[in-house]
Amino acid sequence: MVFFPWKEEYEIGIREVDEQHRELFSLINELYETMKEGKGRETVHRVLEGFIERVQLHFQAEEKWMEKYGYPGLLTHRAQHENLTKKVMEMEKNFMDAPPGFSIKLANFLREWLHNHILGSDRRFGEYLDEDRNRADKHRSR
Numbered sequence: 001m002v003f004f005p006w007k008e009e010y011e012i013g014i015r016e017v018d019e020q021h022r023e024l025f026s027l028i029n030e031l032y033e034t035m036k037e038g039k040g041r042e043t044v045h046r047v048l049e050g051f052i053e054r055v056q057l058h059f060q061a062e063e064k065w066m067e068k069y070g071y072p073g074l075l076t077h078r079a080q081h082e083n084l085t086k087k088v089m090e091m092e093k094n095f096m097d098a099p100p101g102f103s104i105k106l107a108n109f110l111r112e113w114l115h116n117h118i119l120g121s122d123r124r125f126g127e128y129l130d131e132d133r134n135r136a137d138k139h140r141s142r
């Protein structure tokens, strides 16, 4: 069973953002699989570092879209991104010395955060773009 399966409801309708979201799902799945298979902590840590790198690039890209279309919710949204980045970096810092079971907590946390964020905040941005289809017509994935 896939730990964090992609579903259609996660699509917010901007191709670039949807593709990056899928990539983050893959990395969270990889994180989970790596720890489940009992790979060494260093290997899991490398996957986590990769996730942090990608999620930061993704947040930047998403915020650029918001700026481009004058999204009024940008500041609140950016604060959510900053909050997650801070938390994950904190967790990454303690990762090598963390007690057993920490990895699974981390994977669950990331899955839950992303699920709620995409279906809540990201989707609201998608709906904002839908209100004026001309805003982003060229970039729509559906």
Ligand SMILES: [Fe+2]
Pocket (backbone or CB within 6 Å): 062, 077, 081, 117, 121, 122
């Ligand atoms: Fe977001």
